[in-house]
Amino acid sequence: MKTLLPTSTAGSLPKPSWLAKPETLWSPWKLHGEELKEGKQDALRLTLDNQDRAGIDIVSDGEQTRQHFVTTFIEHLSGVDFENRQTVRIRNRYDASVPSVVGAVTREKPVFVEDARFLRTLTKKRIKWALPGPMTMIDTLHDAHYKSREKLAWEFAGILNQEARELEAAGVDIIQFDEPAFNVFFDEVNDWGIATLEKAIEGLKCETAVHICYGYGIQANIDWKNALGAEWRQYEEIFPKLQRSNIDLISLECQNSRVPMDLIELIRGKKVMVGAIDVATNTVETPEEVASTLRKALQFVDADKLYPSTNCGMAPLSRHVATGKLNALGAGAEIVRKELSV
Numbered sequence: 001m002k003t004l005l006p007t008s009t010a011g012s013l014p015k016p017s018w019l020a021k022p023e024t025l026w027s028p029w030k031l032h033g034e035e036l037k038e039g040k041q042d043a044l045r046l047t048l049d050n051q052d053r054a055g056i057d058i059v060s061d062g063e064q065t066r067q068h069f070v071t072t073f074i075e076h077l078s079g080v081d082f083e084n085r086q087t088v089r090i091r092n093r094y095d096a097s098v099p100s101v102v103g104a105v106t107r108e109k110p111v112f113v114e115d116a117r118f119l120r121t122l123t124k125k126r127i128k129w130a131l132p133g134p135m136t137m138i139d140t141l142h143d144a145h146y147k148s149r150e151k152l153a154w155e156f157a158g159i160l161n162q163e164a165r166e167l168e169a170a171g172v173d174i175i176q177f178d179e180p181a182f183n184v185f186f187d188e189v190n191d192w193g194i195a196t197l198e199k200a201i202e203g204l205k206c207e208t209a210v211h212i213c214y215g216y217g218i219q220a221n222i223d224w225k226n227a228l229g230a231e232w233r234q235y236e237e238i239f240p241k242l243q244r245s246n247i248d249l250i251s252l253e254c255q256n257s258r259v260p261m262d263l264i265e266l267i268r269g270k271k272v273m274v275g276a277i278d279v280a281t282n283t284v285e286t287p288e289e290v291a292s293t294l295r296k297a298l299q300f301v302d303a304d305k306l307y308p309s310t311n312c313g314m315a316p317l318s319r320h321v322a323t324g325k326l327n328a329l330g331a332g333a334e335i336v337r338k339e340l341s342v
């Protein structure tokens, strides 16, 4: 029987301190060569164990094998020069030094497929694997070759589709595309953003998800959120078109956010991964708080389509806090599950 309210996380989880410096984004590896390879596999085992103990139903790699959710994928492609870095403004919010596209982008070999195959051997649970979405990829790069955001997004969509098909073959059950850029560039999302995403999922038989959020709890994102006013209605701009898209699941930020919950009505019919854990604070939610967010969401999502989750990735949090939040998510979902089964 299918579990009601299957829990999962939006993406990254903290890495052990012997693998990478904790509570840091883009944290460099502490190991090298064979030791690094083995260390990443050990970290995968640990993160899986953490998720299991918290009662998480759909497990992931917690991004233990990548430094960053976008750049690690890009690093494996040819046509991108990592020596030649340029400073660009990411999502109109903060400057970062990023690599440059200097020629045709291609994927010469699989990026995460080996890692996914390894995770598949460790668990019988459903696995969700995250990839960056085409629009978020182009927004984290300097383009000196295509000179067109749209053109480059279509190229990336084709590459992502190759990777996604191999992840599916490796036993991944849900492939998620992270598209925080969808919350910023509304016109582009509607013109070609969703179309390129649909290209990325072309031909897949496994479930597909898109994660749209207000970002990690870093200062630039906190400042941006403070500037958005009392009600965050960004999702309203893109939900109607997403509702008509071929994507199965939509992952959203709901806990402690100023997103009016009734916007979820605009994607009625889709499965919704409801963020019931705030990743921008060290305060650990109580199971009752998680349950309360889920109950609110149930007004707009049918119970069989509600997937309790986190607002975003938890990589910048301490392991202690992240584990507490995972446990709260599992326990909170269980409270509501019991209420629904009465």
Ligand SMILES: [Zn+2]
Pocket: 010, 180, 211, 212, 213, 214, 215, 216, 311, 312, 313
């Ligand atoms: Zn996110």
